[in-house]
Amino acid sequence: MKASELVEKSVDDLNKQLLDLREEQFKLRMAKATGQLGQTHLLKQTQRDIARVKTVLQQKAGQ
Template identity: 50%
Template sequence: MKANELRSKGATELQDELIALLKEQFSLRMQIATQQLNNTSQLGRVRRDIARVRTILREKAVA
């Protein structure tokens, strides 16, 4: 997910995206705990996407 794509979205869309990413992160954590996850780099990608969304939300709130 690119930051430019996120900046073009509205605040409500970003909130929805954040909730979906947090659910995905939880799911990946559970898969790691039960040793079902093969590609552990997915967790890092999701964490970075969550940080991007939160950063863009913060930028919109300040502006």
């Protein structure tokens, strides 16, 4: 996901997406802990997506 796509979304949509990403991150961490995660790059990708959403939320809060 690109930051330019996130800027166009509303704050409510961003908060919902942040919640979804955190749930996905939790599931990925649990899969890694049990040895079932084969695609470890998804952890880093999800973490960066969360950071992007949080950054855009902060920018919108500052306006």
